[in-house]
Amino acid sequence: MSKQALSVVDLNAVACCAPIAVRPMDVDQAAAVAPMFKALGDPVRLRLMSMIASVPEICVCDLTPAFDLSGPTISHHLKVLRDAGLVDSERRGTWVWYRVRPEAFRQLGALLDIPTASAPAT
Template identity: 60%
Template structure:
């Protein structure tokens, strides 16, 4: 689950809420990768399905029935979410299981936190 690209939760973790201070150009470029990953309806649904799946994890075989898309297409979307730092993955036998990365979701929530939320 390395974030060597500088994107994902690592990019978000360094950012104060947008209402507290303006975001710099480099940070914005990193954060936009996460936001673009979620801005696709299939990927947003996949995140929701993984989060709400029993145990908070799912493999492609669990997710495929919810879509009229091929397995390679679903796998591509899961890879985008993984590369953005939103999903972790673990190979078990022939299956890859995906889990939401709580730290990435917390960082995204913090970034978008409204003014006075901790008042």
């Protein structure tokens, strides 16, 4: 497994991007958005993201039992999601609670927005 570090995503950089169906992204825009997609490209992280997004917030203690992985491995995946700007976390005593960053998903959704083609006139 690669030890390549992902930089924390600047959501302001993502907000600048027009939908990919409008115009091609430049190099800087693609570099700003790629870590978010990379984070979601792993099946474990995609499942974690789904679990976090399905509730207002969730404790890591409720996430870990859903996987046949060690606690440190789950923590690593959660850190990748956090560094990508997709989730926020808050330590409460022993446990860490996670919640989705809706603005990140709104921005990704806007980036991926492909208008439907107009139906041909009959």
